[in-house]
Amino acid sequence: MDGTFNENDLSRVVEADRAHIWHHLIQHKPFETNDPRIIVEGKGMRVWDQKGKEHLDAVSGGVWTVNVGYGRESICKAVYDQLMKLCYFANSAGSIPGALFAEKLIEKMPGMSRVYYTNSGSEANEKAFKMVRQIAHKKYGGRKTKILYRDRDYHGSTLAAMSAGGQDERNAQYGPFAPDFVKVPHCMEYRKEELGLGHLSGAEFGRAAADLIEEVILREGPETVGALCLEPVTAGGGVITPPEGYWERVQEICKKYDVLLHIDEVVCGIGRTGTWFGYQQYGVKPDFVTMAKGVASGYAAIACMVTTEEVFDMFKDNSDDPLNYFRDISTFGGCTAGPAAAIENMRIIEDENLLDNCTAMGERMLGNLRALMDKHQVIGDVRGKGLFLGAELVANRETKEPVTEKQAQAVVADCMAQGVIIGVTNRSIPGRNNTLCFSPALIATADDIDAITNAVDAALTRVFG
Ligand code: PLP
Numbered sequence: 146m147d148g149t150f151n152e153n154d155l156s157r158v159v160e161a162d163r164a165h166i167w168h169h170l171i172q173h174k175p176f177e178t179n180d181p182r183i184i185v186e187g188k189g190m191r192v193w194d195q196k197g198k199e200h201l202d203a204v205s206g207g208v209w210t211v212n213v214g215y216g217r218e219s220i221c222k223a224v225y226d227q228l229m230k231l232c233y234f235a236n237s238a239g240s241i242p243g244a245l246f247a248e249k250l251i252e253k254m255p256g257m258s259r260v261y262y263t264n265s266g267s268e269a270n271e272k273a274f275k276m277v278r279q280i281a282h283k284k285y286g287g288r289k290t291k292i293l294y295r296d297r298d299y300h301g302s303t304l305a306a307m308s309a310g311g312q313d314e315r316n317a318q319y320g321p322f323a324p325d326f327v328k329v330p331h332c333m334e335y336r337k338e339e340l341g342l343g344h345l346s347g348a349e350f351g352r353a354a355a356d357l358i359e360e361v362i363l364r365e366g367p368e369t370v371g372a373l374c375l376e377p378v379t380a381g382g383g384v385i386t387p388p389e390g391y392w393e394r395v396q397e398i399c400k401k402y403d404v405l406l407h408i409d410e411v412v413c414g415i416g417r418t419g420t421w422f423g424y425q426q427y428g429v430k431p432d433f434v435t436m437a438k439g440v441a442s443g444y445a446a447i448a449c450m451v452t453t454e455e456v457f458d459m460f461k462d463n464s465d466d467p468l469n470y471f472r473d474i475s476t477f478g479g480c481t482a483g484p485a486a487a488i489e490n491m492r493i494i495e496d497e498n499l500l501d502n503c504t505a506m507g508e509r510m511l512g513n514l515r516a517l518m519d520k521h522q523v524i525g526d527v528r529g530k531g532l533f534l535g536a537e538l539v540a541n542r543e544t545k546e547p548v549t550e551k552q553a554q555a556v557v558a559d560c561m562a563q564g565v566i567i568g569v570t571n572r573s574i575p576g577r578n579n580t581l582c583f584s585p586a587l588i589a590t591a592d593d594i595d596a597i598t599n600a601v602d603a604a605l606t607r608v609f610g
Contacts, residue, residue, distance in 0.1 A: 187215025267301025297382030348390030377423025384535025419531030447483025
């Protein structure tokens with residue numbers, strides 16, 4: 146740490162935090178006796194807390210965000226220069242970084258054409274949902290309003306985004322939700338017995354898992370189904386990589402029933418899986434792509450909803466109908482800091498070859514985690530793509546009974562004590578966050594990767610013997 150804060154300042158910060166901050170996603174009761182953790186500083190792959198303790202961050206800011214690492218002067222400078230020139234103007238007018246980032250982004254997304262700026266992943270998803278609903282009214286006489294979402298996928302924290310939320314634990318106590326969101330089954334090969342597909346494997350399983358979506362479309366009536374919203378690799382629902390053959394069949398089904406395909410790249414977008422977008426790993430042609438976290442690596446708040454010229458054209462209209470356009474705004478979608486940071490973020494990824502590094506380091510990490518499976522019976526499954534990986538912990542490899550939440554949290558706490566921050570995700574059984582989750586920045590070196598998996602090895606030995 147650079148010593149900007151002395152001990153007195155920091156104890157004041159801790160007290161202010163304890164007195165006034167409502168932290169995200171945690172129970173506050175323990176803060177009555179324990180200090181909240183304050184992250185003070187970050188550089189590269191590392192962060193320092195209020196006690197000056199250094200941590201190797203294996204989760205890119207906690208939630209898969211800081212893709213290019215901390216302390217990037219060039220991004221800070223791009224944001225500073227832009228803010229001095231123009232901080233904001235509502236996005237009904239254009240801005241220089243807004244136009245230039247959109248151009249750069251679309252270059253990486255063949256087939257896509259239009260960028261709608263907003264400021265969170267939830268909001269980006271809601272924009273696509275609203276477009277689907279409006280298309281249903283404009284083109285299908287008010288039918289085709291249904292939006293399908295998948296068990297275990299997550300699309301955000303607002304009520305409409307939660308209506309498309311496939312994780313029961315997150316949704317409990319927040320209903321009722323918006324109508325016409327319909328759940329389809331997950332595609333998790335490790336737990337294929339839950340789908341009644343235990344007898345299938347490989348591409349046969351993948352196609353059969355996608356066929357379960359077709360069954361839902363037929364049950365609901367294809368004339369009522371407007372869109373299917375999926376994560377390319379399910380993130381918070383357990384780091385679920387799609388099985389072989391799944392996406393090809395999903396694409397066929399969408400085409401067959403005239404269902405728009407919305408891919409939620411809030412986590413996978415901008416390099417996390419080793420390609421610019423997760424869907425590009427599977428040769429998919431989406432109608433909507435939403436992205437947020439890695440777009441500017443957390444240096445500024447920015448999210449995008451990207452669509453095709455075909456969808457855009459449906460909203461172009463010379464008629465006198467005053468309702469004929471997409472009547473939507475996001476105030477902070479007009480901030481210029483986001484696209485200014487995003488341009489520089491993308492330049493760094495290109496110039497430093499971070500997509501290739503992500504692929505290489507992801508393979509190394511996958512190999513390390515698979516090697517740990519031989520030693521630790523508690524690891525039931527290891528999965529992932531690029532630098533987005535999960536290790537599912539089970540009490541029994543035969544029954545696949547998850548370990549308790551307490552045990553999984555003990556592994557996370559042990560790693561934390563060793564100075565390595567890892568995550569744990571929800572596999573949709575209330576109280577059973579049992580999947581360790583890793584998403585180091587795309588700059589990770591082989592030493593960083595080995596340090597992370599060595600910490601996990603030591604933690605598993607201490608917690609499970
Ligand atoms: N979609 C996915 C796949 C996510 O993981 C998240 C957040 O974790 C969101 C959407 C919501 O993004 P935000 O928290 O920026 O609203």
